[in-house]
Amino acid sequence: MDQTMEADSYKDLCLLLVEDDEIMQISLVDRLRIESIPVRAVSDTASARKELEKGDIDLVVTDIRLPDGTGIELFTDISNNYPGIPVILMTAYGDISDAVATVKAGALDYLTKPFDINEFIKKVVHQLSCISDIQLTANNPGTDNDYFKPGSGCLGKSNAMRKIERLVARLRESDSSILLTGESGVGKEVVANLIHNNSLRSQGPMVSVNCAALPATLIESELFGHEKGAFTGATQQRKGRFEQAQGGTIFLDEIAEVSSDIQVKLLRVLQEREFERVGGSVSIPLDVRVIAATQANLDVAIEKNEFRSDLYWRLNVINIDIPPLRQRREDIVYLARQFVSQLGRCKKGGIKGLSKEAELSLQSMSFPGNVRELKNVIERAVALCDGPWISQSDLSITDSNAHTHDTTTLKETIEEAERKSITRALAENKGKINQTADSLGISRKNLWEKMKRYEIDK
Numbered sequence: 001m002d003q004t005m006e007a008d009s010y011k012d013l014c015l016l017l018v019e020d021d022e023i024m025q026i027s028l029v030d031r032l033r034i035e036s037i038p039v040r041a042v043s044d045t046a047s048a049r050k051e052l053e054k055g056d057i058d059l060v061v062t063d064i065r066l067p068d069g070t071g072i073e074l075f076t077d078i079s080n081n082y083p084g085i086p087v088i089l090m091t092a093y094g095d096i097s098d099a100v101a102t103v104k105a106g107a108l109d110y111l112t113k114p115f116d117i118n119e120f121i122k123k124v125v126h127q128l129s130c131i132s133d134i135q136l137t138a139n140n141p142g143t144d145n146d147y148f149k150p151g152s153g154c155l156g157k158s159n160a161m162r163k164i165e166r167l168v169a170r171l172r173e174s175d176s177s178i179l180l181t182g183e184s185g186v187g188k189e190v191v192a193n194l195i196h197n198n199s200l201r202s203q204g205p206m207v208s209v210n211c212a213a214l215p216a217t218l219i220e221s222e223l224f225g226h227e228k229g230a231f232t233g234a235t236q237q238r239k240g241r242f243e244q245a246q247g248g249t250i251f252l253d254e255i256a257e258v259s260s261d262i263q264v265k266l267l268r269v270l271q272e273r274e275f276e277r278v279g280g281s282v283s284i285p286l287d288v289r290v291i292a293a294t295q296a297n298l299d300v301a302i303e304k305n306e307f308r309s310d311l312y313w314r315l316n317v318i319n320i321d322i323p324p325l326r327q328r329r330e331d332i333v334y335l336a337r338q339f340v341s342q343l344g345r346c347k348k349g350g351i352k353g354l355s356k357e358a359e360l361s362l363q364s365m366s367f368p369g370n371v372r373e374l375k376n377v378i379e380r381a382v383a384l385c386d387g388p389w390i391s392q393s394d395l396s397i398t399d400s401n402a403h404t405h406d407t408t409t410l411k412e413t414i415e416e417a418e419r420k421s422i423t424r425a426l427a428e429n430k431g432k433i434n435q436t437a438d439s440l441g442i443s444r445k446n447l448w449e450k451m452k453r454y455e456i457d458k
Helices: 022-034 045-053 071-081 093-104 117-132 159-170 188-197 219-224 260-272 298-303 309-315 330-344 356-363 370-384 410-428 433-440 444-453
Strands: 015-018 039-042 059-063 087-091 109-112 178-181 206-210 249-253 289-294 318-321
Touching: 015 022, 015 045, 022 039, 022 117, 039 045, 045 059, 045 071, 059 071, 059 117, 071 087, 071 093, 087 093, 087 117, 093 109, 109 117, 159 188, 178 188, 178 309, 188 206, 188 249, 188 289, 219 260, 260 309, 298 309, 330 356, 330 370, 356 370, 356 410, 410 433, 410 444, 433 444
Parallel strands: 015 039, 015 059, 059 087, 087 109, 178 289, 178 318, 206 249, 249 289
Antiparallel strands: none
């Protein structure tokens, strides 16, 4: 791509520059802004970490020598906590060996000072163009466009989901098996589709299999296919799900539900990269990327001899754990608004959105069914809503479905009670902080602190 790439191509991206030399920092920032490249600049690793916590950084360019640490330490933190964010190192001649070692560990590139600023811009523009070119074709909440920008919030606005987006981007050229874990309804299939559609196999098929929904007597034939006459009723040859997924990805949902016999066959397929149809003797080479998912604790299942440890390690090359919705409460209203936008289009007259009282009510729910439950609540509300705005009553929220997840300690019980009281008081006082604080008998400052602690949006 030309160095003078259109500004619109990266207007929504952001570069973080970490440079303690004031003159150098000013020079680089000025040049980046001339190129219409959004940039934020800091002078030390502590400030860099604060910027990274905001979840909107797409590229980091850092000096190796910094006042409170090194760029290498910062790179390690980014790799562990913000996978998918590329890092370019700037180094003096004497630190080249450290820079080379860091590049081998996964850093994007390095520049030796003094460097040609045009070369600097060229590297930055190339990397931003690679990020902006990643396409999103998965059907997932939170986006209405055709492009996936890692960290943009297509899975949610919480740092946890932005980290997963960045990890998905980092896996784009990987073909390793992936194990998705998390409670029912957190969006494991959405993440699986996102991985496939942003991989080198995106032009191939994406085949999903719910292992828990397949009868034990049919699952082998369903997965591997069968030859004509293999069993009673097999009147013709049939391709199984693995064969249907050739050149693409197979998603094995609820993998913990398959029997020990099928586990053995899956292990062989993953090891040998070939399989036979039921009743057949010809080995068929396998060209498939495997993504598995489970809501079960496979470590416990292994201890109980219910799941093979060797299959677990074959599947769990890369693990992505998706947290429940109640642990990322900032995603509740964010996703709810997206669902309203999607579902409201189908209703005559349309739906403009959620009232403030409705949003506060949503924030008070625990959502044991996670994102799936949230979508069902919104779908019901859209159907029941008679006006342009979804009201609190349209949500049909009752005490029976609020806060149903278990609280195991006194502290958790108290926190749930406080969160519920605050959200109810905010709804009753239409979000007015002074009136809400007065009704709760606490100070305005104390209320703000509790709202921040419990991630309650005013």
